[in-house]
Structure formats: C-alpha cells, structure tokens
Amino acid sequence: MVPYNKITSLFVAPSSAEWAGKTDWMSGTESSACKDGAPFPDLPSALGFIRELRRIGVNQPISVRLLPGLHCLSSTVRVDPGVTGVTIEPFGGAEDTRRNTVTRLIGGVRVGGWREDAFGGVPCLSAPIPAEIGGADFTDFYVNGTRAKLTRYPAEGWLYADDVENHDGQLFSSSKWFVAQKGDIRDFRNMERIQLSFCHYWIDEHTPIESYDPGTRRVTMRYPSRFGIDGGPGSASRLEYCLENVAETFGNPDEWYAEDGRIYYIPRDPSVTPETIDAYIPRIFKLFEFCGEPENPVRNVRIRGLGMGVTRGEYGSVGQGASGEGEPVKFASDAQAVSQADGSISFAYAENCSVEDCRLENFGVHGIVIDKGCHGIKIRGTLIRDGGAGGVKIVGGGVNAPSADRTYGNTVEDCRILSCGRRYFAACGVLMMHTYENTVAHNEIGYLYYTGVSVGWIWGYAPSVTRDNRIEKNHIHHLGDGMLSDMGGVYLLGNQPGTVVSGNVIHDVRSRNYGGWALYTDEGSSFITLENNVCWNTSDNSYHQHYGSMNTVRNNIFAFSDGPMMRVSRTEAHMSILFENNIVYSTGAPMFDISRNQIAQGTVSSMRNLYFDTTRAQPVMRRFGNGPDAEELLLGDVQAAGMEYESVIADPLFEDPARFDFRLREGSPAFALGFRPIDVSDVGPRK
Numbered sequence: 001m002v003p004y005n006k007i008t009s010l011f012v013a014p015s016s017a018e019w020a021g022k023t024d025w026m027s028g029t030e031s032s033a034c035k036d037g038a039p040f041p042d043l044p045s046a047l048g049f050i051r052e053l054r055r056i057g058v059n060q061p062i063s064v065r066l067l068p069g070l071h072c073l074s075s076t077v078r079v080d081p082g083v084t085g086v087t088i089e090p091f092g093g094a095e096d097t098r099r100n101t102v103t104r105l106i107g108g109v110r111v112g113g114w115r116e117d118a119f120g121g122v123p124c125l126s127a128p129i130p131a132e133i134g135g136a137d138f139t140d141f142y143v144n145g146t147r148a149k150l151t152r153y154p155a156e157g158w159l160y161a162d163d164v165e166n167h168d169g170q171l172f173s174s175s176k177w178f179v180a181q182k183g184d185i186r187d188f189r190n191m192e193r194i195q196l197s198f199c200h201y202w203i204d205e206h207t208p209i210e211s212y213d214p215g216t217r218r219v220t221m222r223y224p225s226r227f228g229i230d231g232g233p234g235s236a237s238r239l240e241y242c243l244e245n246v247a248e249t250f251g252n253p254d255e256w257y258a259e260d261g262r263i264y265y266i267p268r269d270p271s272v273t274p275e276t277i278d279a280y281i282p283r284i285f286k287l288f289e290f291c292g293e294p295e296n297p298v299r300n301v302r303i304r305g306l307g308m309g310v311t312r313g314e315y316g317s318v319g320q321g322a323s324g325e326g327e328p329v330k331f332a333s334d335a336q337a338v339s340q341a342d343g344s345i346s347f348a349y350a351e352n353c354s355v356e357d358c359r360l361e362n363f364g365v366h367g368i369v370i371d372k373g374c375h376g377i378k379i380r381g382t383l384i385r386d387g388g389a390g391g392v393k394i395v396g397g398g399v400n401a402p403s404a405d406r407t408y409g410n411t412v413e414d415c416r417i418l419s420c421g422r423r424y425f426a427a428c429g430v431l432m433m434h435t436y437e438n439t440v441a442h443n444e445i446g447y448l449y450y451t452g453v454s455v456g457w458i459w460g461y462a463p464s465v466t467r468d469n470r471i472e473k474n475h476i477h478h479l480g481d482g483m484l485s486d487m488g489g490v491y492l493l494g495n496q497p498g499t500v501v502s503g504n505v506i507h508d509v510r511s512r513n514y515g516g517w518a519l520y521t522d523e524g525s526s527f528i529t530l531e532n533n534v535c536w537n538t539s540d541n542s543y544h545q546h547y548g549s550m551n552t553v554r555n556n557i558f559a560f561s562d563g564p565m566m567r568v569s570r571t572e573a574h575m576s577i578l579f580e581n582n583i584v585y586s587t588g589a590p591m592f593d594i595s596r597n598q599i600a601q602g603t604v605s606s607m608r609n610l611y612f613d614t615t616r617a618q619p620v621m622r623r624f625g626n627g628p629d630a631e632e633l634l635l636g637d638v639q640a641a642g643m644e645y646e647s648v649i650a651d652p653l654f655e656d657p658a659r660f661d662f663r664l665r666e667g668s669p670a671f672a673l674g675f676r677p678i679d680v681s682d683v684g685p686r687k
Contacts, residue, residue, distance in 0.1 A: 011039040014069025051082040108282040108310035114274035119264040136258035161239035173228040198241035202486040204425040205332035282312040292349030294404035313364030313388035343369030354378040372405040390427035391417035425449035433457035441472040449483040452476035458494030460524040468498035475684035480510040488520030497527035559585035564593035579606040590620040607645040
C-alpha cells in the first residue's frame with residue numbers, strides 16, 4: 001500500500017469488470033489506493049476515498065482515471081466540498097476522447113439481445129427492455145450515437161383543433177382541453193403514453209393526454225398549456241398539434257416503440273443489424289452534481305477528456321397560473337427557453353471547476369448548468385451534441401438574492417454546441433440569466449430550433465444584475481428551421497451595461513411566423529455594444545430592436561434579409577440606438593422599418609453607414625407601415641429629416657457576396673467612412 005501522501009492517481013474500472021484481477025494497466029503509473037492494486041469498482045467509490053483523504057489532511061492533487069470501457073452509472077455522481085483538487089479523466093487522457101471515446105461514462109443501460117422481428121406487421125428489430133429500466137415508461141432511446149425518433153401522428157404536417165377552452169386572446173390564458181376535428185383521433189391503444197405536442201409563439205409545449213371523449217371529441221391535457229392556444233402573434237389562428245409515441249403509426253426508419261417488455265426499432269439504414277446495433281436507454285437524469293454550500297463551495301475539480309451522455313429527458317414546467325396566485329401549476333412548457341430545466345452536469349456553489357476537452361452527447365435536457373453561487377467555471381473545448389434541450393445554462397441569483405447566490409466570471413469557449421433542442425425546441429445553445437462578467441467565445445453553435453446565445457432575464461427597465469458579459473467570435477448558424485418565432489442568433493434582454501457582442505458570424509436563421517433575426521435586442525435592452533459582427537440569410541431582419549436605450553450598433557455587416565434589414569418596434573422618447581459605420585447589403589428589402597414617431601423622438605441616430613441594394617440604384621431607406629399605404633423614403637428624404645448623417649449609397653466591393661465572402665476589396669468606399677475590416681479567420685473553436 002502506497003503512503004497516502006504519495007498517492008497521485010486512482011483508477012476506476014468500467015462496469016463490465018473486464019479489468020478484474022489485471023494489474024498490467026498499472027505499469028508506469030503512480031499508484032492505486034486499493035488493496036492489491038485493484039481498481040476502484042466505480043467513480044463514487046474513488047471520490048469517497050478522496051473525501052476521506054481530505055478529511056485527514058492529505059491535500060495533494062489527485063487524478064481519478066477511468067480505465068477503457070463503458071462506465072454505466074446507476075445514480076448521479078455527487079461532488080461535494082469534501083472533494084477538491086481532483087481531475088477526473090480517462091486512462092488515456094484527453095487523447096482518449098479524440099480517439100472516438102474509448103472510455104465512456106453514461107447514465108443509461110446498453111440494450112442487448114437484438115433479433116429480427118415485426119411489430120404491427122412492420123419488419124423491425126427488437127430486444128428485451130433491460131430489467132434496470134423497469135418497464136416501457138421511458139421517452140428517450142439512442143441508437144449508434146444518435147437519438148432515435150418517437151412515432152408521430154400524422155407523419156407530416158399537423159392536426160387542427162375545432163375549439164379550445166379559453167378564447168380571450170391573452171398570452172397567459174392557458175387551456176386544459178380542446179376539441180379535435182372529426183376523425184382525427186381514434187381509439188389508440190396505450191393512450192396514456194401518447195404525447196401531445198404543439199408549437200406556438202416562441203415555445204413548444206408537450207403533455208400526455210389525460211383523457212379523450214369520443215362523443216364530444218374533447219381532448220383533456222394532463223398539463224395545461226402555458227400560453228393561449230386560440231391564436232395570436234407567432235401562433236396559428238387555431239391550435240396545430242401532433243401526437244407522438246403512437247403505436248399504430250410505427251412504420252418509418254429510425255422510429256421506436258416499447259411495449260410488453262420489448263423495444264422495437266426500425267433501422268435508419270441497412271447497416272444497422274442485430275450484430276451492429278449499439279443502443280442505450282437512459283436510466284438517470286444527471287451524471288454529475290457539484291453541490292457546494294454558500295459558505296463552503298466545491299473547489300478545483302476538473303472533468304477532462306471524457307466521453308459522456310445518455311441521460312433521461314422527461315421534464316415538466318412548474319409555475320403560477322395567469323392570476324399569479326394559488327398553488328403552483330405544472331404546465332406543458334416553460335414561458336421561454338426551457339429555462340427551469342436542469343442539466344446532465346450541474347454546478348451550484350462551485351469555484352474554479354471545469355469541463356474540458358470532453359464529449360457530452362445524447363443527453364436529456366440541458367447539457368451543463370452553472371447555477372447559483374458559481375464563479376470561475378470553465379467549459380472548454382467540449383462537444384455538446386444531440387441534447388433534448390440546450391447546451392449550457394448559466395443562472396445566478398437576481399437583484400434581491402443573497403450575495404452568495406451571485407454567479408459571475410464563467411467561461412464557455414472553443415466548444416461545439418450542435419443539434420440540441422431535439423426534444424424541447426425552445427432551448428438555446430447558451431442561456432444566461434441573472435449573471436455577469438461571463439465570456440462566451442470561439443464556439444460553434446448550430447442546428448437548433450431557437451436562439452443561439454441568450455443573455456438577460458429582466459423584461460423592461462427594471463434593475464438587473466446582468467452586465468459586462470462578452471459574446472465574441474462565435475460561429476452561430478442554422479437556427480429555427482421554421483419551428484418557432486421570435487428568436488435570434490444572439491438574443492439580449494433588459495438593462496445590461498458593459499455587455500459586448502463582437503466579432504460573431506451569424507447566418508441562416510429561419511423562424512416559423514415572424515422574428516428570425518441575427519441580432520435581437522428585446523424588451524428594455526440597454527447600454528449594449530454590438531460591433532464587428534457579420535450576419536446574413538435571415539427570414540426577418542438582420543438586426544431587430546424591440547425597445548431599449550443607448551445601444552451601440554457599429555462596424556457590422558448585414559446582408560440578405562428577407563424582411564427589412566433593420567427594424568425598431570417601439571417608439572420611445574429617448575435615444576434607443578446609435579447606428580454607425582455599418583455596411584448594409586440588401587437584395588430589395590428596405591433598410592429600416594420604423595414608425596413615423598421615431599423621427600420626431602430621435603429613437604435612432606444613424607451615421608456614416610454604407611448602404612447598397614443590388615436591385616435598385618436608390619434603395620428604400622425607411623419604410624413606415626405595411627401594405628399598399630406604406631410610406632417609403634430615400635436617402636435624401638431621411639437626410640433632410642435628420643435621420644441619417646454622412647452615409648452613402650455605394651457597392652461595398654465584397655470579394656464574393658454570392659458565396660458569403662464579405663471581405664472588402666481594395667478601394668471599397670466603406671474605408672472612407674471609417675469602417676474597419678472584420679477578420680473572421682479565427683471565428684469559432686480554435687484548434
């Protein structure tokens with residue numbers, strides 16, 4: 001047995017027990033603390049040993065090294081203040097992850113015993129549901145590294161309601177029931193396991209069916225809708241919905257259904273056979289929980305180089321009803337951004353901890369949550385992929401919270417956050433609420449159905465702790481996909497002095513009904529600088545401000561918006577935006593969509609910008625109103641009205657705008673206006 005003060009490494013065996021009795025893996029290593037050199041049987045045991053070492057004053061840094069194989073957790077790994085100065089990593093270090101995760105830590109169970117079978121007359125594969133799962137009541141299933149699909153009815157498109165409970169048109173007037181159209185809902189079996197799903201406004205809602213009355217065609221939802229379902233902005237004129245997990249519609253590639261102790265799966269392609277399928281059912285919700293105390297935080301614990309994932313995604317939102325009084329109600333959705341949901345890795349009251357060079361894939365809700373009382377948490381170089389909700393959520397105490405609950409000074413950098421929001425569409429790549437002095441930089445964030453980076457959680461001008469956050473050099477792309485409305489590449493909310501959005505490349509943002517924006521300063525956004533960003537291909541405006549105060553928008557490139565290039569929604573009697581030294585490149589869209597009152601009230605100060613419209617020599621500079629009665633002004637008109645100073649209309653001489661190469665050629669008229677070239681060569685994750 002090595003003396004305690006000489007221990008620098010501990011080793012953990014995978015659940016397969018293939019390392020039992022072997023000691024050759026220890027050759028050239030430091031030491032294992034177990035008797036006869038055997039590895040620890042699981043990660044909690046190793047951390048428990050470290051906790052005892054710290055208790056008796058043994059404080060040297062220790063690496064906990066996971067031996068190659070599949071490490072299956074049956075419960076969440078809890079990291080408390082007694083565990084400090086620890087690095088959790090694979091036996092092969094960070095290179096292990098780069099070799100396609102030889103070592104994996106998962107919160108699920110591998111499904112074996114596959115055979116060729118049929119379900120409902122459809123050829124498929126089937127296997128027994130593992131005993132650890134305990135039945136068919138699960139909603140996530142992963143095959144060969146990717147989330148498999150729940151069955152859907154109808155296979156494409158939507159069903160429509162004939163009537164709904166509430167018709168008052170208010171946003172928060174939820175409904176508990178609606179009336180289906182005749183013939184839409186049949187007497188499906190396992191009705192209690194069917195999921196009702198619908199998208200409207202900026203959220204998607206999900207609830208099991210509580211009951212169905214064939215006589216009245218009334219569908220009662222187990223959880224009432226968060227918002228009204230009788231139509232409204234960003235919503236169809238009547239409820240559009242689908243049903244998921246319907247046994248009778250099993251029949252498409254990559255679909256699965258569980259019943260009578262077996263799981264049935266239709267391969268997504270011929271390469272998936274009983275011999276090649278690698279399938280998992282999640283068992284637990286969280287892999288790691290860092291849980292410190294306000295006066296005793298968890299300190300200096302790193303997770304490095306691990307492949308992780310396979311967690312459960314069942315989630316229900318809790319809140320007050322429209323009156324704001326009475327007992328909390330469980331709703332079918334959060335009001336925005338899946339904001340209440342937890343993560344597969346969570347930090348609370350933690351300092352100087354990190355997740356570095358990892359792969360976090362196939363997870364249930366959010367990937368990583370940095371909660372109250374955290375600072376110095378670093379998420380670096382990590383792939384976060386195939387999540388039920390968002391990538392990273394950072395949330396701290398608000399203005400009235402104790403100082404110990406404040407969350408600040410955290411970093412998300414050089415990560416790839418891709419294909420998230422697979423189950424809860426309204427999730428963000430990075431969501432920051434009530435937090436300050438954070439940096440989100442050099443990430444790739446793409447293929448989500450909602451916002452890339454969201455900052456702030458105060459609507460209007462009320463006091464907020466949010467300030468001094470930096471969103472820099474991120475590649476944010478392919479958002480929305482026509483699923484939700486009111487979203488953006490970078491979404492900002494509330495008063496947040498010192499926040500800077502700089503050097504990002506944002507493109508291909510597509511909304512459902514309205515609001516596919518690249519940069520979006522929503523209600524009360526104030527004292528924010530947005531500069532040196534390159535934005536193109538949006539279904540609405542490149543830049544949209546709902547309302548706010550003293551925001552600076554400068555030295556950006558905005559191109560190829562389907563709607564007006566910029567829009568300001570609300571007129572207020574103060575300076576709202578300083579818009580200067582930007583290049584705006586239109587293909588027929590007006591440059592600004594604003595109201596007439598914004599002229600007299602000086603809402604926007606615009607100067608030294610370069611405008612160009614590929615379809616006309618004199619672009620429409622301001623449009624007031626919509627439809628045939630809309631008023632349109634040219635450059636001379638807006639200059640005479642005091643809305644534009646020292647701006648010009650000219651071709652900026654981009655290298656190749658058709659291929660989205662917005663580098664400026666020599667002699668560009670933008671230089672004379674003071675425009676500074678934007679270097680995008682280092683945008684996104686650095687090697």
